[in-house]
Amino acid sequence: MxxxxxxxxxxxxxxxxxxxxxxxxxxxxxxxxxxxxxxxxxxxxxxxxxxxxxxxxxxxxxxxxxxxxxxxxxxxxxxxxxxxxxxxxxxxxxxxxxxxxxxxxxxxxxxxxxxxxxxxxxxxxxxxxxxxxxxxxxxxxxxxxxxxxxxxxxxxxxxxxxxxxxxxxxxxxxxxxxxxxxxxxxxxxxxxxxxxxxxxxxxxxxxxxxxxxxxxxxxxxxxxxxxxxxxxxxxxxxxxxxxxxxxxxxxxxxxxxxxxxxMEGGIVINRFLMDEGYLRLKSHPEGIYKLKDAEIDWENTTAWAEGGYYSRVFINVKGREPNGRVLEEDYEKVRNELIEKIEGIPDHNGNPMNTRAYRPEDIYPEVKGIPPDLIVIFGDLYWRAVGSLGFESIYTFENDTGPDDANHxxxxxxxxxxxxxxxxxxxxxxxxxxxxxxxxxxxxxxxxxxxxxxxxxxxxxxx
Ligand SMILES: [Zn+2]
Incomplete structure (x- = not known):
């Protein structure tokens, strides 16, 4: 050889x-x-x-x-x-x-x-x-x-x-x-x-x-x-x-x-978390805005997310995050509830979209560093995750970071x-x-x- x-x-x-x-x-x-x-x-x-x-x-x-x-x-x-x-x-x-x-x-x-x-x-x-x-x-x-x-x-x-x-x-x-x-x-x-x-x-x-x-x-x-x-x-x-x-x-x-x-479109994940009561803002900036530019009501926030080709969802855990609110003993319950809700998001026509929300420890033999609490792949990757807010609904067909017509x-x-x-x-x-x-x-x-x-x-x- x-x-x-x-x-x-x-x-x-x-x-x-x-x-x-x-x-x-x-x-x-x-x-x-x-x-x-x-x-x-x-x-x-x-x-x-x-x-x-x-x-x-x-x-x-x-x-x-x-x-x-x-x-x-x-x-x-x-x-x-x-x-x-x-x-x-x-x-x-x-x-x-x-x-x-x-x-x-x-x-x-x-x-x-x-x-x-x-x-x-x-x-x-x-x-x-x-x-x-x-x-x-x-x-x-x-x-x-x-x-x-x-x-x-x-x-x-x-x-x-x-x-x-x-x-x-x-x-x-x-x-x-x-x-x-x-x-x-x-x-x-x-x-x-x-x-x-x-x-x-x-x-x-x-x-x-x-x-x-x-x-x-x-x-x-x-x-x-x-x-x-x-x-x-x-x-x-x-x-x-x-x-x-x-x-x-x-x-x-x-x-x-x-x-x-x-790419078919994007799911405005933080809008979804807001609509479901997981994410609370103290003020909403005008137009389309990034989550980091909004004032987040951390005391009343259970979860927030990052966008991209996939989404990372973070849970606001008491004793872990600075203003955490989810008790350690409730962590898995909250996480399971999020998995069920996120995987159940239908597409813009009401059809199932085959979204998967993964727990890091389920897909890796070891988990080092600081992983997201959930790794979310929307719609078998035909959909991306949009982290910004200010959209009319949880569905958008324009990418928040500029024109992009393909997903991974x-x-x-x-x-x-x-x-x-x-x-x-x-x-x-x-x-x-x-x-x-x-x-x-x-x-x-x-x-x-x-x-x-x-x-x-x-x-x-x-x-
Ligand atoms: Zn690459």
Missing amino acids: NKRVLVIGLDCAEPSLVFDKWADQLPHLSGLRKEGIWGRLESTIPPITIPAWASMMTGKLPGTLGIYGFRNRKDYSYDGLSFATSLMLREKPVWDYLKDKKSIVIGFPPSYPPKPINGELITCFLTPGVDSNFTYPEDLKGEILGRFGEYLFDVRNFRTNDKMWLRDEIFKLGKQRMEVAKYMMETRDWDFFFVVEMGVDRLHHGFWKFFDKEHRKYEPGNPFEDTGIEYYKMIDSYIGELIDVAGDDTMIMVVSDHGAKR AQHGIFILSPHEKNGERKGLHITDVAGTLFDVYGIEPEGKFMGKSVIREVENEQE
Whole structure:
């Protein structure tokens, strides 16, 4: 078995597009599949960039990581949430085990601020900007800026109606990321190479309604009808170049941290909590407003929530939160009642919507840090959670953080190539990426490791 591995991470790459709808137009991705093991890759709950990539590369679930989203509670105060950084990631990713091998890591979230690595690292899309120290070693930064000009971490304002601008920015981001990866592959010795490309995610959020005929806002013949496939084709062509540079002795993996699907609308979760008497405000600002800009009557508030692709619901517990009111002995009763009510919310037409509200301890083998009391996935991810208030009802079809037509989907993509026992595989989980890499490199993982080796499973099966 060869021990050099190239992992190409496409944030949000969607299996129904890569394996089905556009497969004929993506020769390199389809070629890798033909000669390899592939399938839909089940993401973490929640299926969000952070913690999903971290789970993929550590083999640990979000509860073990103590990272439940982009932003996490740092204590039980009402001060809101703090953004995830590399410093919060205490479990070892694959490259931290590869002490005698050289690793190159580009764009892994969360990797800012950069941590030392046996090799080189460029930080992720959560990097404040090119003025910050975004590489390890530090002097790699000068080389990258000298060669590529301004380094693009992300398209910052991707929730915009200026679609011409957005399209150009996403293409620029993807092109540069792949060029940087190619340059690093060509100019360095490496045993493990991992690059994460964010453009696919931004493309989905910005352009989904233009190419998905089932989207409620789809308009036939719109000027961005082909933007989606054009972007995937560009990435596919770069994948072809990276495979060539990597050479025949390299195992190639192409993976995504989650998929994407059309967004039907949003549930104004805090409005629901208010209507049901769980959340009380002392004053209501005008128009649409954020919960943090309202004066909350904490003494009379039982629960409040954060919005996003999923919702986090927090219970105001006496002795835990500063002005907690739910007694410890009533906690489970209140939580069960919330689960029942939230899961029972019908859609705007009165139909059941298949919402799930999870207790963290039910979905993770251990729960570290400060988890939400409930993790809510609305309408099988066809609906997002809207944290703002001031809407007419609990249903909204405009996103409170700007135009966004896609939500995340629970499954991303997995391709491992080449492998002689090629073909589609079911039941793949995001932690299996680490499981497979650890197997390839002969690593014994530490702690609550969840991943299994896909290669070992395939090879152990009877013909
Ligand atoms: Zn993502």
